[in-house]
Amino acid sequence: MERGLLAVISGFAGAGKGTIVSQILKTHENYVVSVSATTRAPGKGEVDGVHYFFLTQDKFDHMVSENEFLEYASYVNHSYGTPRSFVEEQLNQGKDVLLEIDIQGGRQVRKIYPDTPLIFITPPSIDELVRRLTSRGRDSAESIARRLQRAAKEAEEIEEYDYVLVNDEIEACTERLHAVIQAEKARVNRRQDLIAEIQKQAALLCNPS
Amino acid sequence: MERGLLAVISGFAGAGKGTIVSQILKTHENYVVSVSATTRAPGKGEVDGVHYFFLTQDKFDHMVSENEFLEYASYVNHSYGTPRSFVEEQLNQGKDVLLEIDIQGGRQVRKIYPDTPLIFITPPSIDELVRRLTSRGRDSAESIARRLQRAAKEAEEIEEYDYVLVNDEIEACTERLHAVIQAEKARVNRRQDLIAEIQKQAALLCNPS
Numbered sequence A, B: 001m002e003r004g005l006l007a008v009i010s011g012f013a014g015a016g017k018g019t020i021v022s023q024i025l026k027t028h029e030n031y032v033v034s035v036s037a038t039t040r041a042p043g044k045g046e047v048d049g050v051h052y053f054f055l056t057q058d059k060f061d062h063m064v065s066e067n068e069f070l071e072y073a074s075y076v077n078h079s080y081g082t083p084r085s086f087v088e089e090q091l092n093q094g095k096d097v098l099l100e101i102d103i104q105g106g107r108q109v110r111k112i113y114p115d116t117p118l119i120f121i122t123p124p125s126i127d128e129l130v131r132r133l134t135s136r137g138r139d140s141a142e143s144i145a146r147r148l149q150r151a152a153k154e155a156e157e158i159e160e161y162d163y164v165l166v167n168d169e170i171e172a173c174t175e176r177l178h179a180v181i182q183a184e185k186a187r188v189n190r191r192q193d194l195i196a197e198i199q200k201q202a203a204l205l206c207n208p209s
Helices: A016-028 A057-065 A084-092 A104-111 A126-135 A141-155 A170-185 A193-208 B017-027 B055-063 B084-092 B103-112 B126-135 B139-154 B170-185 B192-206
Strands: A008-010 A031-033 A036-038 A052-054 A069-072 A080-082 A098-100 A118-122 A164-165 B005-012 B031-033 B037-038 B053-056 B070-073 B079-083 B096-100 B116-124 B165-166
Touching: A008 A104, A008 A170, A016 A031, A016 A098, A016 A170, A057 A069, A057 A080, A069 A084, A080 A084, A080 A170, A084 A098, A098 A104, A098 B005, A104 A118, A118 A170, A126 A141, A126 B192, A141 B017, A141 B170, A141 B192, A164 A170, A164 B192, A170 B170, A193 B126, A193 B139, A193 B165, A193 B192, B005 B103, B005 B170, B017 B031, B017 B096, B055 B070, B055 B079, B055 B192, B070 B084, B070 B103, B084 B096, B103 B116, B116 B170, B126 B139, B165 B170
Parallel strands: A008 A098, A008 A118, A031 A098, A036 A052, A118 A164, B005 B096, B005 B116, B031 B096, B037 B053, B116 B165
Antiparallel strands: A036 A080, A069 A080, B037 B079, B070 B079
């Protein structure tokens, strides 16, 4: 069983990264999205183990101390993290695991798995981002302002990523994400076993035993 | 007009790289394959400007001295090279240009365009390579032996490439090649203009003029 690929997906709030991730799960086999752990209470309709692993703060802190998170962040009221065991199991089963986290999380994951590709999803322009955030009508003016301020900060960090995908159209952007994952799986540093085998066989062509 | 991508495609003789390149030209828009220059005489059915640019040795040597090749190689009897002007024109027209050359050529291209991806196409195994070379029945035993010896040498150089694609099945391998080209176009170092524009617009969110 070939080990799956781990990839980090980030993007401005309103860039549509959640939609792209849902779409790739629907249209292509072999993907799973990592389920995060959180200490916040379940929201309406949120299912433990599906949307999040809902943990007490004690349990969360214990997992931190046992190094059981690939990455985590603690805010004033709540903590969020990516349980390492879930990701490891999926990778070992050959699944390609998408982590929907921000650059702080991406940096932590890179320390553990240095060749994890970091992928940033952006709308075609900031004007378009503003339009999407205001037109979906589910956010307050204050919430929109906060998201835009966060976007301004995130924009400064795009160069830390390996890939930037423009979400101009959901299907097209999903295919671009799939292309990136397939290409990453073909990178020479990930095909060392195959290369070694080819080289071993090829060497026998000139020096048959 | 966004500049196209230049990519080097190599592979063992018999790996099917010519077939994969033909297939991608047929099934996807935006690709062109570079036409090489050569000093050898046209073979049966070969058309000047389509299969090769057929040049005299004097003309070829002049182009070498004028630095008009992206890469070239001279053998005992003949010279081969990639005219820089053809490639430049296609890239400027936004075309993705595939160069079907070996690692020596790839190294020369990298000196001029350092971020050119180098892609190696291999059959699933050397046994399969031997089977393909012997079963197509168009090569003499001597020619097959020569190709296999060359393959043994090329195998040692696979690690110089960026990607290795297994040609287990033509359509699947063609899609993998297409994925690599699409992914390369999304790499952050190739999207600097977009990123700069997003950053400029995003900065205005916090400091509107």
